[in-house]
Amino acid sequence: MKDIRYIFAIKEAMEEEMERDERVFLIGEDVGLAGGSFGASRDLFKKFGPRRVVDTPISEAGLTSMAAGAASCGLRPIVEIMFMDFVTCAMDSIVNQIAKMRYMFGNQYTMPIVVRMPEGAGLNAGPQHSQCLEAWFAHVPGLKVVMAATPYDVKGLLKSAIRDDNPVVFIENKTLHAMKGRVPEGTDHLIPLGKADVKRQGSDVTVVAVSRLVNEALQAASDLEKDGVSVEVIDLMTVQPWDKEAVFNSVGKTHRLVIAHEAVKPFGIGAEIAATVAEELLDELDAPIMRVGAPFVPIHYSLEKAYVPGSRDVKNAVLATLQRA
Amino acid sequence: MGKPGKEQMIEFYRQMLRIRRAEEKLMEVFSAGEILGFLHVSIGQEAAPVGVCAHLRDDDYIGTTHRGHGYAIAKGIDLKRAMAELFGRKDGYCMGRSGSMHLADLSKGIMGANGIVGGGIPIVTGAGFAAKYKGTDQVAVATFGDGATNQGTFHESLNLASVLNLPVIFLCENNGWAEFSPRPVHAKIENLADRAASYGMPGVIVPNDVVEIYEACGEAVERARRGGGPTLIEVKCDRWYGHYVGDAQKYRGKEKVDEAMAKDCIKEFEARLLKEKILKPADVEKMQADIAAELAEAVDFARRCPYPEPEDMAVGLYV
Numbered sequence: 001m002k003d004i005r006y007i008f009a010i011k012e013a014m015e016e017e018m019e020r021d022e023r024v025f026l027i028g029e030d031v032g033l034a035g036g037s038f039g040a041s042r043d044l045f046k047k048f049g050p051r052r053v054v055d056t057p058i059s060e061a062g063l064t065s066m067a068a069g070a071a072s073c074g075l076r077p078i079v080e081i082m083f084m085d086f087v088t089c090a091m092d093s094i095v096n097q098i099a100k101m102r103y104m105f106g107n108q109y110t111m112p113i114v115v116r117m118p119e120g121a122g123l124n125a126g127p128q129h130s131q132c133l134e135a136w137f138a139h140v141p142g143l144k145v146v147m148a149a150t151p152y153d154v155k156g157l158l159k160s161a162i163r164d165d166n167p168v169v170f171i172e173n174k175t176l177h178a179m180k181g182r183v184p185e186g187t188d189h190l191i192p193l194g195k196a197d198v199k200r201q202g203s204d205v206t207v208v209a210v211s212r213l214v215n216e217a218l219q220a221a222s223d224l225e226k227d228g229v230s231v232e233v234i235d236l237m238t239v240q241p242w243d244k245e246a247v248f249n250s251v252g253k254t255h256r257l258v259i260a261h262e263a264v265k266p267f268g269i270g271a272e273i274a275a276t277v278a279e280e281l282l283d284e285l286d287a288p289i290m291r292v293g294a295p296f297v298p299i300h301y302s303l304e305k306a307y308v309p310g311s312r313d314v315k316n317a318v319l320a321t322l323q324r325a
Numbered sequence: 326m327g328k329p330g331k332e333q334m335i336e337f338y339r340q341m342l343r344i345r346r347a348e349e350k351l352m353e354v355f356s357a358g359e360i361l362g363f364l365h366v367s368i369g370q371e372a373a374p375v376g377v378c379a380h381l382r383d384d385d386y387i388g389t390t391h392r393g394h395g396y397a398i399a400k401g402i403d404l405k406r407a408m409a410e411l412f413g414r415k416d417g418y419c420m421g422r423s424g425s426m427h428l429a430d431l432s433k434g435i436m437g438a439n440g441i442v443g444g445g446i447p448i449v450t451g452a453g454f455a456a457k458y459k460g461t462d463q464v465a466v467a468t469f470g471d472g473a474t475n476q477g478t479f480h481e482s483l484n485l486a487s488v489l490n491l492p493v494i495f496l497c498e499n500n501g502w503a504e505f506s507p508r509p510v511h512a513k514i515e516n517l518a519d520r521a522a523s524y525g526m527p528g529v530i531v532p533n534d535v536v537e538i539y540e541a542c543g544e545a546v547e548r549a550r551r552g553g554g555p556t557l558i559e560v561k562c563d564r565w566y567g568h569y570v571g572d573a574q575k576y577r578g579k580e581k582v583d584e585a586m587a588k589d590c591i592k593e594f595e596a597r598l599l600k601e602k603i604l605k606p607a608d609v610e611k612m613q614a615d616i617a618a619e620l621a622e623a624v625d626f627a628r629r630c631p632y633p634e635p636e637d638m639a640v641g642l643y644v
Binding site: 051054056059061062063064066067069072073075093097102105107108110141166 | 388420430448459482485488641
């Protein structure tokens with residue numbers, strides 16, 4: 001094991017997979033000479049050159065579909081979208097093309113493409129540089145959606161995403177870029193897609209979380225331990241397809257469920273998980289399901305701290321499920 | 326590349342005729358309710374697909390649009406399986422999932438028709454990217470109409486292909502109509518090929534004549550194969566049957582439609598071949614009969630194919 005930062009774990013994952021497979025390449029705005037806006041591809045241009053680390057014009061729609069075309073011809077592109085907000089310029093590419101090309105052309109294609117993007121607040125970057133849009137993509141058949149909360153996870157999940165033959169929307173988090181954590185030595189660290197991770201065992205309440213809110217939930221869990229409340233924290237890691245079995249097993253044990261994400265609460269992924277549990281596991285619940293998410297307004301520049309949900313919101317939601325038993 | 330020989334001219338004629346007859350057959354079965362959804366035919370625009378595909382190998386790529394039957398046929402799609410797809414049957418190219426608007430045969434480099442105007446242009450640019458990445462001499466041809474040249478993806482793709490020096494031919498069939506709006510509504514300039522200059526690539530204008538298209542495409546394909554980068558080619562053509570089959574074209578008027586139909590790229594070419602004694606009337610009759618038989622067989626095949634079962638709906642959605 002070694003201690004590395006989240007952003008460096010992303011770089012290592014890409015570097016190792018590019019070394020392993022000649023078909024893998026990185027493409028995006030400023031990924032080459034500049035080493036990526038957040039430094040995720042630092043030194044990769046020097047190592048692999050402009051053929052495999054491809055700087056493009058500011059053309060999210062064009063470059064994403066171009067990568068899709070390359071993927072359909074046997075290459076394995078990693079597309080970097082600088083901020084998740086900018087992926088909205090490439091929605092035709094991802095929703096109408098990438099997600100459907102295999103299906104609508106009668107399975108003639110595979111579409112091994114990873115579209116990476118950092119989401120979330122934390123830089124006071126305002127309404128168009130801070131959004132969390134994972135639910136949009138989770139709603140589109142044909143895509144996989146992955147979110148990573150730690151350096152360990154981001155490396156193992158990204159390597160698996162690059163090796164996956166399906167299109168993967170890979171969501172990183174800007175506030176986690178500097179996070180340090182333990183990551184295995186060597187190049188074999190893979191985390192399977194579609195599996196959740198129980199980050200903390202507990203018996204009273206289940207908290208299902210993604211990305212930054214996993215760490216917030218862990219903080220809440222350790223605070224609540226002092227009050228004698230035992231919280232189980234499940235990191236979903238793959239949002240589409242999500243690990244229903246892991247969530248159901250946990251709810252079957254705790255009988256209380258909180259779902260936490262940074263995206264706005266209405267129509268977020270929490271709604272899908274809550275609805276599924278209500279449909280299929282209602283008898284197991286001892287209290288109403290609680291959701292933690294941002295308020296239904298665009299992200300506020302100067303009130304960012306008040307806007308984003310954190311450990312205190314998770315803690316309050318957990319306590320609410322206990323009070324309403 | 327040079328000029329086409331006699332045999333090639335005959336083949337041009339035959340392929341144009343195949344496309345024309347195939348689409349007439351499609352209109353017939355569509356009107357009878359055997360084909361679902363929308364049908365967009367390219368009747369009157371057969372010269373471009375035949376002119377460009379004559380230069381392409383099976384491993385070259387082509388991307389088409391909602392009006393893309395002609396290219397699929399000229400690039401070598403199997404008419405039986407194509408017909409089965411339009412009939413929504415299980416043995417169609419896309420398992421009956423997509424119909425006319427998404428015909429694809431990757432084994433022949435037919436990357437698939439796209440229902441989003443301009444959506445396919447960057448995808449085909451990506452095929453050119455892949456060819457360059459792998460170091461092959463394959464080329465990729467993006468086909469689209471004048472309407473698509475106002476989408477961002479058109480401009481982004483031309484710029485990307487130019488900056489990255491990709492082996493891509495951008496082939497615009499300017500039929501003068503973006504769905505129901507004439508060119509002056511959607512572009513200030515008359516010649517869309519002028520847009521090539523903004524991206525530092527050659528822009529070529531050709532009339533709706535198979536030989537002229539063949540020659541212009543030959544030059545562009547040859548340049549792309551030897552690493553000389555992309556070209557924009559604009560074919561000046563016209564649209565006979567409106568945006569979709571059943572479009573009454575009230576926005577245009579019968580007189581104008583008749584005028585468009587009077588200029589027929591197939592009839593004109595046929596007259597030339599007969600005059601130059603490259604073809605005899607008996608050859609034309611034989612060709613017509615062979616094509617009719619081929620199409621009858623394709624329709625028969627499609628009719629006999631089963632529909633997909635509901636349980637096939639999600640098969641292969643994920644690998």
